[in-house]
Amino acid sequence: MKTPRIYMCEDSLEGILSAVHAAYMSRYGHEYQSIAAGDYVEPSLFSEMIRIETDVDKAARVADAVIHKISGYAWHMVKYAAMSCYMDKADTIYRFLVLGFRIGRKVTEQLADPVVNRMMKLERGVMREKDRFYGFVRFRELNNGILFAKIAPKHHQIPLAAEHFADRYPMENWMIYDERRHEVCVHEAGKGWWIAKDVTPAQRIISDVSDGQKQFEQWWKSFYETIGIKERENPRCRMNMMPKMYWSNMTEMMGK
């Protein structure tokens, strides 16, 4: 029997696809290989650990193959699953692609298959959070006119949020900072956006908000307090719809 191999890669779409590429190229046999993404990988005594460097070209080739040999929808699933916060995502994507390259576009329909099923759950987790998450981002206007938002989502949401907000505020300078992953997305008015990793903004600058901001916060809070119907008060329903983990960054929920 062969020694199992574990490919360790960076926790990103490019990283995972690079590892998929390496796993295919090794011709070692899919059943003996698995992929683990992220900094921390469970060490295993009886397997060989291989570190894979992220290679955008190779990842792009895999992406191309997914789109053309499987389907656009499969690519969508891979893209979203890669943003999930769960540890098994890299290996699930790998298994999904192995199956997909074998049977083609109908792979996304085989919901009863454990791998496809898991894939769907990963994708849906990210999609679900994305849907409500867009609404919960709160921008604050700093004294220099820049809009700044702090977020702490469960899954990796910055790339999706960036696209959404770039279309929403094309003529504004804004920044979205992910507290958990220490990533920031910067948008310049009338131009594009980019993402910087491993950064922390200076507290001094982000707490210096403009006067207009204080005014609007006041108005928003009073609107929020007024709009609820007292006879139908329902804190649990609110918590279901808007989990507490988001409250810390929402203007109207601060201090509740």
Added chain:
Amino acid sequence: MEYMAEADPLQKKLMILADAAKYDVACTSSGVDRKSGGQGMGNSKACGICHSFASDGRCISLLKILLSNDCIYDCKYCKNRLSNDVPRATFTPEEICQLTMGFYRRNYIEGLFLSSGVVKNPHYTMELILETLHLLRDKYQFHGYIHVKSIPGADEDLIQRAGFYADRMSCNLELPTAEGLKKLAPNKDRKMILKPLRQVQQGILQNKEELTVYCHAPKFVPAGQSTQVMVGATPESDYQIISVAEALYKKFALRRVFYSAYVAVNEDNLLPAVDTKPPLLREHRLYQADWLLRYYGFRADELLSEQHSSFNIVLDPKCDWALRNLEQFPVEVNRASYEMLLRVPGIGVTGARRICMARRHATLNFNDLKKMGIVLKRAVYFITCSGKMMYRINFNEDAITRNLLSIHERLPIEVQESISGYHQLSLFDDSQAGQWQIPLPALREVVV
């Protein structure tokens, strides 16, 4: 409202007019996909985005305000009626723009919901609304969502022009029947309310034709129309209400009919007493039925009938229907049509679609269904996989009813809390409904 003393004038206005608008249920920002195109501010997503949730658990997606609560009408159910002594305020169009743009820029809201009491006369009110929309769209280059009320009785031309600025328009029926409306809102009548609904519907149809010829033609009310009816203010039965809703969907092509459990705000001998709790369970059942009408291919007369005119308190409308039509069950999951799958309690649109997709590749068993996210709690009594039920079930109405009742129905929490009170209330409702029953032919006539 003593806490308003130190607030600045705009905040004071905002609080009065948001408070006045809160009973309007519609807060959806769905139905339109629009990109900002790199200019101005704002876009719109067809799925709609909720930005926050109020203390009552309802979503806040739009800045929901009245332009003015200085109303000349005296509708008995309304908090802002002429004869009530409440603080009055009126926004200027410029103030509304300031608030909308400021909130939108900080991502507090998805757009504006603008309604209004009738100031001076309907024309004048509609003119103010139109001016606000004009400022927002043309001066401030706002591309976000706008939901606006068409004021019944206003000039057709004004409504037409507002329709080209707004995404969705609505006009509240307020009460399900014309008789109820006449009693409680002496200044309104049903025809007057239906007129703008009809006008906008025709406008949308015409616009569709224009759009097929010139794809850049300006869009007229692209997210369609909605309306709202109050439940529990007058004694109409559930059957009457959903029949009206069905007719509205068919004849007026409405996107949504909203139901709002009447919150007693005014003392009046024609209305429920002020300490009556809003009939939340009834509202909940109506929404459940409404979904069945719109997405599940049910007809109103399948769910209820004149003899059986109110919804079951303990079972949801779909289970209730299935139990009365047991001869159509159990259905075979691997062969049943999509339409029939939709009628199985516990299987929804997503579930039915997934089943249809997955069964092309494999014969499904109960385990597969579970893995696909189909909730079997209720469905298990109504389906077979390869000819077998999940376990031996005594297939008769009594046994299944007993089993279904033993499942704890997950009602919205607010409904659960009000449920002990509801039991009495519903008996009361029924007896009252009997007395008040308005013969149905008359009702149909009204809606046409």
